[in-house]
Structure formats: C-alpha cells, structure tokens
Amino acid sequence: MDAKLMAILVCPLCKAKLEPKKNELLCTKCKLAYPIDDGIPVMLIDQARKYEN
Numbered sequence: 001m002d003a004k005l006m007a008i009l010v011c012p013l014c015k016a017k018l019e020p021k022k023n024e025l026l027c028t029k030c031k032l033a034y035p036i037d038d039g040i041p042v043m044l045i046d047q048a049r050k051y052e053n
C-alpha cells in the first residue's frame, strides 16, 4: 500500500494510527480491522470487524 496514504490513515473511532496487515488495516487501540477493498481502505466503522490480537 501507498506509504503516503498510510501516513494519513487513522481509526475513525479513536484516531489511533492504523497498522496494515494483509488486506486489512488494524486499529490496535480499539481492536477493529478495516477492510482494504481493491487497494482502497474502507474506513467505515460498520464495515470493520472486531479482532483479538
């Protein structure tokens, strides 16, 4: 993923920095994984899934 784009991506819920992992962006603070759809991050809370670690 584009490093420039990554730098501006924060969790819409808690504003923490996101961590890219495979085809998801993980918020390590509120444990939500946002999907990346065709290279476009989907920054919607209702599209995110809860994950454990």
Ligand SMILES: [Zn+2]
Pocket: 011, 012, 013, 014, 015, 016, 027, 028, 029, 030, 031, 032
């Ligand atoms: Zn968060």
